[in-house]
Amino acid sequence: MKKNLIYLAILLILAGLAYFLYSKNRKGGSFSTKDFAIQDTSSITKIFLADKKGNKVTLYRKSISQWTVNNENVARPDAINMLLKTIHLVEIKSPIPKKAHNTIVKDMAARAIKVEVYTHDNEEPELVYYVGGATHDDDGSYMIKDGDETPFICYIPGFHGYLTTRYFTTAKDWRDAEIFRYSAIGEVKSVSVEYPKKPELSFRIDILTNNSFELIALKTGQKISRFDTLLLKDYLSGWRNVNFEAFDYLNAKEKDSVIRSIPETIYRMTKKNGRKIELKAFLKRPGQNMPDYGKELMYDADRMHGKLNNEPDLVLIQYFMFDKLTLPINYFIGGQQ
Numbered sequence: 322m323k324k325n326l327i328y329l330a331i332l333l334i335l336a337g338l339a340y341f342l343y344s345k346n347r348k349g350g351s352f353s354t355k356d357f358a359i360q361d362t363s364s365i366t367k368i369f370l371a372d373k374k375g376n377k378v379t380l381y382r383k384s385i386s387q388w389t390v391n392n393e394n395v396a397r398p399d400a401i402n403m404l405l406k407t408i409h410l411v412e413i414k415s416p417i418p419k420k421a422h423n424t425i426v427k428d429m430a431a432r433a434i435k436v437e438v439y440t441h442d443n444e445e446p447e448l449v450y451y452v453g454g455a456t457h458d459d460d461g462s463y464m465i466k467d468g469d470e471t472p473f474i475c476y477i478p479g480f481h482g483y484l485t486t487r488y489f490t491t492a493k494d495w496r497d498a499e500i501f502r503y504s505a506i507g508e509v510k511s512v513s514v515e516y517p518k519k520p521e522l523s524f525r526i527d528i529l530t531n532n533s534f535e536l537i538a539l540k541t542g543q544k545i546s547r548f549d550t551l552l553l554k555d556y557l558s559g560w561r562n563v564n565f566e567a568f569d570y571l572n573a574k575e576k577d578s579v580i581r582s583i584p585e586t587i588y589r590m591t592k593k594n595g596r597k598i599e600l601k602a603f604l605k606r607p608g609q610n611m612p613d614y615g616k617e618l619m620y621d622a623d624r625m626h627g628k629l630n631n632e633p634d635l636v637l638i639q640y641f642m643f644d645k646l647t648l649p650i651n652y653f654i655g656g657q658q
Contacts, residue, residue: 354412357450357464357475359438362405367439369446373432376490380404394496400489407477407487408438414461414474425463425472429453433465434488455483493634498564500600500629500638501590506531508592512560514646515539515587522649526553538650548653556653559645560590565636569626576635579603579626586647601628602638 359365363385371377380396381389388396417425433451440447453463453472461476462484475484489495503509506528513525523539534553536545571579584601591597605621627638 356413356466357411357448357473359408359440359448361440362409364440365405365408365438365447366442367437368404368408369435369437369439370488370490371435372490378490378492378495380495390492390495394492395499395502396495397497400495403487407484410477410480411464411475411484412478414476417463417472417474422471425453426465429463429465429472433463434485434490436488452485452488454485459483493568498566499562500565500627501560501563501588501598503561503592506557508594509557509560510591510593511589512557512591513539513587513589514648515589516585516649517583517587518585519649522651524650524653526557528557536650536653545650545654549655553653556645556648563642563646565627565629565638566624566642567637569635569637571635579635580628584628585625586643588643588646597630599630600638602626602643603628605637 366382368380369377370380379391380401381392383389386398388398388401390396429451433453436448436450436452437446438448439445449467451465451467453465455462456474460481460483461474463472464475465472477484501512507530509528511525511527513523515523520540521538525537525539527535527537529535532550532554534550534557536548536553537543538545580603582603584603586602588600588602589598603626605624605626607618607621623641624637624639625643627636629636
């Protein structure tokens with residue numbers, strides 16, 4: 322019995338020594354399993370991400386549930402929620418194996434993503450760390466705090482997989498697919514649809530109140546005195562939530578060719594807060610797998626190229642989404658579509 326107690330005492334001493342050695346792995350002293358986590362994510366007001374290739378993005382909280390990308394575009398709620406969940410739940414599983422230290426540190430120096438987390442609108446970050454690649458079993462990611470010497474294996478308890486892919490650094494991958502959006506028509510000052518090839522069909526709608534509107538012919542600048550108010554009000558509801566499908570990955574020559582061509586339609590929305598959104602829609606050549614329905618198609622029957630404001634990248638937009646907006650002025654005054 323006495324011998325067993327001696328063994329137990331030795332075991333406890335060794336365990337304590339092991340914990341002490343682990344806790345001294347970092348330059349600044351001991352560590353907690355929650356060293357990479359922020360418990361109250363509602364206090365987070367800004368997140369900065371940058372990689373070794375020069376890509377960087379800053380996410381700003383504008384309200385409890387809305388974030389922006391570089392203070393320009395609305396951020397994807399799903400991606401933001403996933404990142405906040407990761408920052409809240411991430412834990413240290415263990416320090417990295419000593420024999421793998423140099424290899425992992427070298428790899429992180431070349432590929433790690435820098436993360437700066439700001440809280441309460443403070444100018445200095447609450448937390449700064451680097452996220453490396455996946456562990457060999459793909460069940461965690463290597464992370465190291467700014468100023469430390471030794472990375473840790475980090476994971477989310479109960480989740481099987483690595484976390485690196487949640488920290489992406491390309492702005493367009495963070496942005497929401499929103500083009501036109503409003504919650505109440507009172508947010509909107511005007512919308513317009515311009516047809517460069519058929520200017521006589523172009524129009525603008527000015528929203529005076531929730532039930533009072535003006536219809537203007539863009540070609541002449543004249544106000545239309547008689548139009549169907551109910552028809553026009555129903556039309557405006559089509560602008561409530563309009564998105565693009567995806568980014569349009571063209572090479573520089575193809576993109577330049579599209580932009581230099583005459584757009585089929587130009588859609589504009591002006592918000593009462595001064596924000597202006599413009600989308601130019603261009604015809605798109607059919608893809609290789611586009612069904613021809615028994616005849617050769619000159620243009621894609623489902624999609625167009627879109628140029629949003631002054632953004633450098635084109636997007637893909639669907640006729641299905643935009644047909645409800647693409648109407649002539651005489652639609653509102655008793656003419657035929």
